[in-house]
Amino acid sequence: MLRNSLIAGGLALALSACATAYAGDGPKTASNAAALTPEQADPYPSTYRAYPGRPTALVGATVYDGKGGRIDNGTVLLRDGKLVAVGDASLSTEGYDRIDGTGKFVTPGIIDIHSHLGVYPSPSVSAQSDGNEATAPTTPQVWAEHSVWPQDPGFSRALANGGVTALQILPGSANLMGGRSAILKNVPSRTVQGMKFPGAPYGFKMACGENPKRVYGSKGRMPSTRMGNFAVDRQTWLDAKGYDGKKRDLGKETLKGVLDGKILVHNHCYRADEMAQVIDMAKEMGYRVTAFHHAVEAYKIGDLLKQNDICSAIWADWSGFKMESYDGIPENAALLWKEGACVVIHSDDENGIQRLNQEAAKAQAAGRRMGIVIPDAEVIRWLTLNPAHAMGIDAMTGSLEAGKMADVVLWNGNPLSVYSRPEKVWIDGALLYDADNRKLRPVSDFELGQVGEGDVK
Amino acid sequence: MIRRSLLAAASLAAFASPTMAQDLAITNATVATGDGSEPIQHATVLVRGGKVIAAGPDVAVPQGVTAIDGTGKWVTPGLFASMTTLGLSDVDGVSESNDTAARGSPFGAALDVTPALNPWSQGVAVTRDGGVTRASVYERPASSIFGGQGAVVDLGADPDMVVRPRAFQLVALGEYGARLAGGSRVSAQAELRNALREARQYGADAKLASGKSDPRMVDNGVARGEDALLNRFDAAALVPVVNGEQPLYVHVERDADIRSVLRLKQEFPKLKLVLVGASEGWRAADAIAAAQVPVIADALDDLPASFEQLAATQSNVGRMMRAGVTVAVGNLAGTTGDQPRNLPQFAGNLVALTKIPGASGLSWGQALAAITSVPAQIAGYSGRFGVLKPGAAGDVVIWDGDPLELSTAPERVFIDGVEQPRDNHQTRLRDRYKTLDTSQLPKAYDW
Numbered sequence: 001m002l003r004n005s006l007i008a009g010g011l012a013l014a015l016s017a018c019a020t021a022y023a024g025d026g027p028k029t030a031s032n033a034a035a036l037t038p039e040q041a042d043p044y045p046s047t048y049r050a051y052p053g054r055p056t057a058l059v060g061a062t063v064y065d066g067k068g069g070r071i072d073n074g075t076v077l078l079r080d081g082k083l084v085a086v087g088d089a090s091l092s093t094e095g096y097d098r099i100d101g102t103g104k105f106v107t108p109g110i111i112d113i114h115s116h117l118g119v120y121p122s123p124s125v126s127a128q129s130d131g132n133e134a135t136a137p138t139t140p141q142v143w144a145e146h147s148v149w150p151q152d153p154g155f156s157r158a159l160a161n162g163g164v165t166a167l168q169i170l171p172g173s174a175n176l177m178g179g180r181s182a183i184l185k186n187v188p189s190r191t192v193q194g195m196k197f198p199g200a201p202y203g204f205k206m207a208c209g210e211n212p213k214r215v216y217g218s219k220g221r222m223p224s225t226r227m228g229n230f231a232v233d234r235q236t237w238l239d240a241k242g243y244d245g246k247k248r249d250l251g252k253e254t255l256k257g258v259l260d261g262k263i264l265v266h267n268h269c270y271r272a273d274e275m276a277q278v279i280d281m282a283k284e285m286g287y288r289v290t291a292f293h294h295a296v297e298a299y300k301i302g303d304l305l306k307q308n309d310i311c312s313a314i315w316a317d318w319s320g321f322k323m324e325s326y327d328g329i330p331e332n333a334a335l336l337w338k339e340g341a342c343v344v345i346h347s348d349d350e351n352g353i354q355r356l357n358q359e360a361a362k363a364q365a366a367g368r369r370m371g372i373v374i375p376d377a378e379v380i381r382w383l384t385l386n387p388a389h390a391m392g393i394d395a396m397t398g399s400l401e402a403g404k405m406a407d408v409v410l411w412n413g414n415p416l417s418v419y420s421r422p423e424k425v426w427i428d429g430a431l432l433y434d435a436d437n438r439k440l441r442p443v444s445d446f447e448l449g450q451v452g453e454g455d456v457k
Numbered sequence: 458m459i460r461r462s463l464l465a466a467a468s469l470a471a472f473a474s475p476t477m478a479q480d481l482a483i484t485n486a487t488v489a490t491g492d493g494s495e496p497i498q499h500a501t502v503l504v505r506g507g508k509v510i511a512a513g514p515d516v517a518v519p520q521g522v523t524a525i526d527g528t529g530k531w532v533t534p535g536l537f538a539s540m541t542t543l544g545l546s547d548v549d550g551v552s553e554s555n556d557t558a559a560r561g562s563p564f565g566a567a568l569d570v571t572p573a574l575n576p577w578s579q580g581v582a583v584t585r586d587g588g589v590t591r592a593s594v595y596e597r598p599a600s601s602i603f604g605g606q607g608a609v610v611d612l613g614a615d616p617d618m619v620v621r622p623r624a625f626q627l628v629a630l631g632e633y634g635a636r637l638a639g640g641s642r643v644s645a646q647a648e649l650r651n652a653l654r655e656a657r658q659y660g661a662d663a664k665l666a667s668g669k670s671d672p673r674m675v676d677n678g679v680a681r682g683e684d685a686l687l688n689r690f691d692a693a694a695l696v697p698v699v700n701g702e703q704p705l706y707v708h709v710e711r712d713a714d715i716r717s718v719l720r721l722k723q724e725f726p727k728l729k730l731v732l733v734g735a736s737e738g739w740r741a742a743d744a745i746a747a748a749q750v751p752v753i754a755d756a757l758d759d760l761p762a763s764f765e766q767l768a769a770t771q772s773n774v775g776r777m778m779r780a781g782v783t784v785a786v787g788n789l790a791g792t793t794g795d796q797p798r799n800l801p802q803f804a805g806n807l808v809a810l811t812k813i814p815g816a817s818g819l820s821w822g823q824a825l826a827a828i829t830s831v832p833a834q835i836a837g838y839s840g841r842f843g844v845l846k847p848g849a850a851g852d853v854v855i856w857d858g859d860p861l862e863l864s865t866a867p868e869r870v871f872i873d874g875v876e877q878p879r880d881n882h883q884t885r886l887r888d889r890y891k892t893l894d895t896s897q898l899p900k901a902y903d904w
Contacts, residue, residue, distance in 0.1 A: 122760040153761055161759070161771075210550070303893050317796065319883070320579060322550030329883045335890060350760055358802060361863035369866060370887060412812055418805030418863045421813055435813055447761065451712070451740065452768035456816040457759040 035245070036253065044145060046196035048185055050081040050428030057093035058410060061101025066108035066384035066399035070377035076106050078406040081429035086400045105414055107380050108400050109165025109407030109427065112353050113266070113313045113387040114293050114346035117155055118148030118169055122350060132172035133179065137216045137223055138236050140204070141251035142179035144169045148192045154350040156442040157457055159186050160433050161354035163409035163422040166197055168391050170205045173268040174215045176223070176233050178205035180254055181266065183391055187427055188442045201392040204258050207268035208278055209324050226274070230281065237285035264290040264392050270324035272300035279308055291390040293346060296328035302339030311342035311390040315352070316359035333382065334367020337374055344387045356383050361416035376416055478507040478874035482518040483855060486527025490845040491534040491829035495822045502532050504851040507874035512845035525855070533825060533860050535590025535852030535872060537832040537843040538797035539753045539787025540733055543581050543592050544574040544610060544618055549795070558599035566652065567673055567690040568605025570596050571622040576615065580795070582881035585612040587798025588860065588867040590852040591620065591833065591842045595706070598629040602637050602645050603652070606694060607706070609836050613872040623671065624836065625731070626698045630718065631709040632765050646717070653725050655687045656695030665696050672696045701727030708733045711765035712740040719748045731835055733788060736769040742780035751783040751835045756803040774807055774827065775817030785832035800828040805861035824861060
């Protein structure tokens with residue numbers, strides 16, 4: 001593959017000389033490459049359709065709308081899969097089933113921007129370990145959706161315990177370019193297509209730092225250093241810029257999609273100095289980084305991230321488990337928020353995805369202790385509208401606004417308290433989890449007929 | 458430990474802290490003693506000479522004792538983190554700094570974490586700042602099914618971390634142990650039995666006296682037979698296990714594996730067993746309770762992460778407790794890495810389950826006990842650690858609110874009555890990057 005890349009690089013370099021349209025000045029919409037037909041551009045289309053739901057009025061609860069607003073004693077109306085209205089107690093609920101939310105809380109469905117459910121499913125056995133195509137440092141040609149196992153029981157835990165209604169499944173970080181992400185509705189399905197979020201753009205997973213250089217360096221091949229990481233990345237971009245599409249190349253189609261601004265870059269990167277270099281590389285090559293993932297040192301460059309409109313998708317308090325995470329601090333989110341930069345709390349973990357609300361609460365509290373006071377409603381944005389924005393689905397979901405998808409969680413208490421859990425979860429207006437109805441809890445094929453089937457989990 | 462702390466303080470004069478054990482009284486606080494009871498309002502905790510003297514509503518503050526106004530605060534015993542690797546690595550992913558497992562070691566059971574412990578690792582400092590004052594530290598089995606001998610430690614900012622060396626032996630059975638034993642549970646079970654038999658024989662032949670001395674270090678020329686599989690050091694280390702003087706912690710998850718472990722007592726009646734993991738413990742809860750074997754469980758495992766955890770549920774701890782099993786929450790593997798500072802969050806989640814129909818949660822008092830007095834009891838320190846009662850160590854944490862809640866944190870931490878420093882690598886980074894202004898000098902000058 002290394003040899004192949006170099007040969008391809010030589011060819012592409014010659015071509016790119018006249019491909020001036022791709023000079024490093026930001027995403028392009030126009031393109032001189034042979035355009036893909038709609039079937040070629042979306043060959044595995046979403047077959048998801050909203051499940052039936054009843055017109056429902058949630059009344060009396062505290063509502064966090066996901067975009068920073070809070071309504072006490074609010075009313076949220078759902079009908080035909082959409083949010084009809086979000087307001088105070090004066091809204092008429094005639095024609096709706098009323099659910100009393102007194103003492104409870106309503107938020108948009110929780111969104112995890114960084115999950116490996118399905119590609120690293122439970123049970124965690126090598127037969128199903130499908131998240132890293134770790135056979136070449138750049139594999140832009142692979143798509144996570146071709147690895148997702150829809151029967152991963154983890155999806156149901158994320159729904160019932162975490163209130164997660166949408167999530168981005170990313171390839172792992174062994175490779176500099178790991179492949180395309182899959183954005184899913186957290187709806188059980190026989191097929192991946194039945195989970196795919198209709199209209200969501202693709203994401204593109206990149207990684208810098210320790211992982212790629214370790215994985216390939218240990219195989220005696222490039223990259224074995226951080227400078228090697230950048231060299232391979234840059235050459236791959238240069239090669240892609242010359243792609244004319246006449247002979248289809250799956251990897252270059254993806255890279256081209258990134259250069260055209262249609263595919264959003266999600267870049268695993270821990271260290272501040274490295275993120276700053278990636279920002280320059282993106283400018284050099286003419287693409288945009290949408291979000292840095294893991295970003296434990298983002299707090300050191302909040303100004304730079306703000307200036308470049310890049311989100312930081314982060315844990316609340318993971319640190320010290322590898323060298324590049326050694327400077328992780330619990331105040332990361334709060335310091336970024338103070339700088340005006342975009343904060344997303346992510347999981348990267350089949351357990352953590354069940355408690356994104358708790359992780360956000362810890363991050364909020366760490367800020368408060370250093371004098372950065374962030375309102376609860378603002379913190380909820382880190383789990384809803386901000387990830388939706390960075391995933392390119394914010395026009396459809398991520399906040400409680402009329403006309404958006406009715407992806408809604410009713411919590412039995414303040415979601416920023418350890419004592420609260422989802423009570424009911426709607427996805428596109430369909431009630432798909434109800435703590436009070438044991439049959440409204442998804443059980444994957446894998447769990448049927450086995451010990452623990454249908455348990456509370 | 459107090460004496461050690463004082464010595465430490467003297468030798469560390471260059472640092473601002475730690476200082477001497479203080480006599481102190483925290484008054485008018487919400488006090489949770491850690492014994493399973495619910496919190497007491499407007500109570501006082503009195504610590505003198507490094508020990509708890511009293512904790513409760515009607516405690517007078519003697520003259521000469523520093524009074525700390527606890528109004529609006531919560532006070533608990535220091536948390537006890539069961540089954541961590543604190544002090545054994547700086548950065549898990551940096552193999553040079555990581556002493557938590559030794560795949561290439563010629564030893565198994567003989568391994569002893571004690572001489573490798575580093576009280577100054579950042580993991581210790583960060584965890585201490587989260588209110589954890591004591592822990593049981595283990596070595597992960599890697600060269601054989603035996604991980605070796607773990608220690609009970611304190612997290613004080615002083616040079617001596619060890620409270621009890623060689624406090625327990627750890628063995629892995631189940632899937633992980635099976636892989637270490639050559640590829641099957643069948644082999645792991647044979648390896649365990651053979652090891653215990655060889656140890657029993659060796660202990661008898663060498664007349665290794667029971668007691669506190671380290672049996673590995675006893676010189677003797679006892680012949681062991683040419684078919685011995687264990688080396689002499691490993692065999693000696695297992696003598697106190699087979700004699701019931703040193704607890705045997707057994708990592709298993711599956712119902713069937715748990716029952717198989719409990720049956721070991723028929724062949725080795727003196728074994729003092731502790732189950733670690735036990736995701737499916739609820740399915741064997743009556744048997745575990747009847748055998749009076751305590752459990753250190755990972756509280757929130759609810760995925761069929763492996764075929765031995767198919768029945769995992771967050772209700773596991775609650776169901777086992779209801780059946781009468783002694784359960785500590787610990788071993789926080791898998792979720793946030795080895796970050797015992799999240800113990801209160803995990804315990805709080807078990808309280809949250811009480812509001813979920815069909816789930817088995819814990820009362821608030823039980824949840825706190827599961828991260829304080831119960832793990833201390835399992836470690837052999839009942840009434841001495843993890844509890845605020847007369848005679849217990851002066852391990853006291855003052856919190857800015859309900860300690861199990863996500864929004865709260867310790868404000869002051871005392872170990873053996875010695876107030877602990879709050880600064881660590883993380884707090885210093887936080888302070889340095891409070892602003893991003895580098896107009897006058899680079900950040901490197903801000904310290």
